[in-house]
Amino acid sequence: MNKELASFRDPASILFFDNFHYYRGIGNDYLKHFEHFKTSGLKERLTSENLIINFDEINDEEGQLGQGYSNFFLRTKRLPFISYPSEWSFSQYKEAALLTLKICQIALKYGMILKDASAYNIQFYGIKPILIDLTSFEIYESGSPWKAYYQFCKHFLAPLFLSSKKNFHLQKLMGYFIDGIPLRITVSLCSFTDFFNWGFLIHLYLHSKVENIEVRGREIHNLKPKKLENIFIHLNNVIENLNWNQPITTWGKYNEFNTYNLIDKEAKVKIINKYINVLSNVKVAVDIGANNGTFSELLTSNGIYTIAIDMDEVAVERSFLKSKEGLNTQILPLHINFSNPTPSIGWKNEERNSFLARLKYIDLIQALAIIHHLVISDDITFEKIVALFADSCRYLIIEFIHVEDIQVQRMLITKPHHRKYYNQNNFETAFKDRFKLIEKTAIAEMSRDLYLYEKKD
Numbered sequence: 001m002n003k004e005l006a007s008f009r010d011p012a013s014i015l016f017f018d019n020f021h022y023y024r025g026i027g028n029d030y031l032k033h034f035e036h037f038k039t040s041g042l043k044e045r046l047t048s049e050n051l052i053i054n055f056d057e058i059n060d061e062e063g064q065l066g067q068g069y070s071n072f073f074l075r076t077k078r079l080p081f082i083s084y085p086s087e088w089s090f091s092q093y094k095e096a097a098l099l100t101l102k103i104c105q106i107a108l109k110y111g112m113i114l115k116d117a118s119a120y121n122i123q124f125y126g127i128k129p130i131l132i133d134l135t136s137f138e139i140y141e142s143g144s145p146w147k148a149y150y151q152f153c154k155h156f157l158a159p160l161f162l163s164s165k166k167n168f169h170l171q172k173l174m175g176y177f178i179d180g181i182p183l184r185i186t187v188s189l190c191s192f193t194d195f196f197n198w199g200f201l202i203h204l205y206l207h208s209k210v211e212n213i214e215v216r217g218r219e220i221h222n223l224k225p226k227k228l229e230n231i232f233i234h235l236n237n238v239i240e241n242l243n244w245n246q247p248i249t250t251w252g253k254y255n256e257f258n259t260y261n262l263i264d265k266e267a268k269v270k271i272i273n274k275y276i277n278v279l280s281n282v283k284v285a286v287d288i289g290a291n292n293g294t295f296s297e298l299l300t301s302n303g304i305y306t307i308a309i310d311m312d313e314v315a316v317e318r319s320f321l322k323s324k325e326g327l328n329t330q331i332l333p334l335h336i337n338f339s340n341p342t343p344s345i346g347w348k349n350e351e352r353n354s355f356l357a358r359l360k361y362i363d364l365i366q367a368l369a370i371i372h373h374l375v376i377s378d379d380i381t382f383e384k385i386v387a388l389f390a391d392s393c394r395y396l397i398i399e400f401i402h403v404e405d406i407q408v409q410r411m412l413i414t415k416p417h418h419r420k421y422y423n424q425n426n427f428e429t430a431f432k433d434r435f436k437l438i439e440k441t442a443i444a445e446m447s448r449d450l451y452l453y454e455k456k457d
Contacts, residue, residue: 001064005350010116013135014065016073023058023073024134025065033112033138042110042137051103052131053079053123074134080284080305080332082358085119085155086175087334087342089317090163090244091324092129093171096122097156099129101236104146108225108232113140117148119155119174120352126305126329127320143223146231150211153203154180157239161204162186164242165194168313178346183208199238246314267444269298272366275397275452276302278438282363282395288338289370293319293331299366300330307362311337338370339378356392365393369448371427372401376411376418382430390434394455400427402447424449 001023007015012030016023026034037043046052055074065071085093096119104114114136121133155174158181162170166189173181187195187208195205272295276282282304287296290308292315299306308331310316319333336342341355367389374380389396401408403422412419431437435453442449 005348006346006352008347010135014069016064017078020078022076022078024055024076025060025073026070026135028068028070030135031070034135036139037112037137040110040112042107042112045106045110046103046131050128050130051099051106052134053077055134076132076134079123079125079132081307081361082353083124083307083332083334084175084342084352085159086172087336087355088124088171089313089320089333089335090160090168090171091317091320092124092333093119093156093160093163094239094242096124096129097152097160097239098236099131100152100156101232101239103131105229105232107137108140108229111140112137113146113148113228115147117152117155119159119180124332126332127324127327128329140225140228142225145223146228149231150207151180152235153183153207157203157235158183158186160239160242161194161200162189164244165190168244168247175342175345178351183211197238199234203235203238244317246317264443264446268295268368268450271441271443271450272298272397273302274441275439275450276304278452279364279395284362285364285366286359286362286393287366287368289368289373290319290333291315292322293333295366295368296331297328299364300328303330304364305330306332306366308333309336309338311335311339339374339380356388359392362393364395364397365389366397368397368399369401371398372405372408372411372422375422376408376415379415379418381421382427386430386434390455396435396451396453396455398451398453400424400449400451402449404447 001016001018004015004017004022007013012027014025014027016025047054053076055076057072058075060071060073085096088096099122100114100117107113115138116133116136118133121131121136122129123132154177159171159174162173162181170189173185183204187205195201276299284307285299285304286307286309287293287299288309290296290310291312293308296306296308296319308319310319310333313335316333316335319331323331323333336355344350344354344357345352371385374385375382402424403409403412403419408422412422431453434456436456438452438454440449440451
C-alpha cells in the first residue's frame with residue numbers, strides 16, 4: 001500500500017491506497033466518535049441512502065498504522081476518477097453543497113455533526129455526489145457551535161455566490177485558495193447591493209467583518225440542536241435559491257448549430273461504436289472537448305465510465321443537467337481546459353494532484369474535433385499531443401479534420417504560419433513511434449477521418 005500524500009492535516013485518520021482500494025486508519029482519539037457513528041444507526045442511514053461512500057473494516061495485520069492508531073482499516077473502493085471543486089459546473093457545486101447540509105441535518109438526529117465541511121470531502125460518482133471523508137463526524141455536544149460553519153461558507157457559499165452574482169470563472173479561485181475563498185475577498189469582488197438578501201448579508205457580508213478577529217472568552221449559549229438545525233435549513237434555502245444566468249458562449253449550443261448533417265452524425269456514431277467493440281478491458285475513459293456529452297454517451301452506453309471534459313462552462317453545465325435528467329450515472333462532466341489543465345496544489349504541490357496526474361488511470365481517450373484547436377489555436381505540436389496521450393491511456397479514438405474544412409480555414413486566417421505544418425501526413429507521422437494504428441475510417445461526405453490507436457508496449 002502507498003500512503004496518500006494529502007492525508008496529513010487531520011489527526012483523526014491516515015489514508016493509504018493500492019490499485020483497487022483506499023484504506024483509512026483511525027486514530028485512537030477518534031475511536032469514540034467512530035463507535036457512535038456505527039452504533040447510533042447513522043452509518044446505516046447514510047449508506048442506505050448512498051450519501052457516503054460504502055466501506056468495510058479489515059484488520060491491520062502488518063501493523064502499518066503504528067502507535068496511536070487502531071488495529072483496523074476502513075476499506076473503500078477507488079472511485080473511477082477524483083475531481084476538484086474548481087472543475088465542477090455550477091449545478092454540480094450546488095448539489096455538493098446541498099448534500100453537505102443534508103448530511104449535517106441527518107447526523108444531528110443521531111447526536112453527531114460534521115466537524116469538517118471541505119468541498120474536497122465531496123466526490124462525484126457520475127452525476128451522484130457522495131461524502132468520502134468517513135472521519136468527518138464527531139459527537140455533538142448540545143449548546144456548542146458548528147465548528148465547520150466558517151469552512152462551509154468559504155468552501156461552498158462563497159464560490160456559488162460569486163458564480164451566481166458575478167462570473168462563473170470566479171469559482172476557479174478554489175484552485176488557488178485550497179481552504180476555500182476568504183469571505184473578505186468574496187465581499188471585495190461584489191457591490192453592497194449584491195447582499196440585499198438576509199442570507200447573504202449574514203453568512204457572507206457580516207461574517208467577513210469578523211473573519212480575522214480572534215474571539216476570546218465569548219461563549220455561545222443555548223445553541224440547542226433545534227437552533228442548529230434551523231441554521232442548516234437557512235443555509236439550504238439560501239443555496240437552493242442561487243441561480244446561474246448562463247452566458248452565451250461559442251460552444252454552449254454547438255451541437256444545435258454545428259455543420260454536421262444527420263447522415264454524417266450517424267456515420268460517426270456507427271464508426272465509434274465499431275471501434276469500441278474492438279477494444280478489450282476498457283473501464284474508464286476521458287472524452288476531451290466533449291461539449292454537452294453527446295458522444296460521451298456512446299462510451300457510457302457500452303459500459304465505459306466516462307469523464308467528459310470541456311473548456312466551455314455552459315456546455316459542461318448542460319452536460320451535467322442532461323445526464324442527471326437521463327439518470328446517466330456513468331458520465332462525469334468537468335470544466336477543464338485540456339491545453340491548460342488543473343495544476344497540482346497544496347503543500348509541496350502534493351495535496352491535490354494535477355489533472356494529468358489523475359489521468360494516468362485512464363484506459364481510453366476520445367478526442368473528437370479537438371486536435372485542430374490544440375495545434376492551430378494553442379500552438380501545440382502533434383508530437384507534444386502524442387506524447388501526452390501516450391503517458392495517459394492505452395487506447396485512443398481521435399479525429400483528424402482536414403485543412404479544407406471551413407472551420408479550419410477560418411482558424412488559419414489568424415494563424416497562417418500553421419498552413420504548412422497542419423496536414424494529415426504530419427499528424428499520422430507523429431503517432432508512429434508511440435501508437436499502433438488499429439483502424440482508420442473516413443467519415444462520409446466530410447473532410448474528416450477517425451482513427452483507432454493502441455499504445456505500443
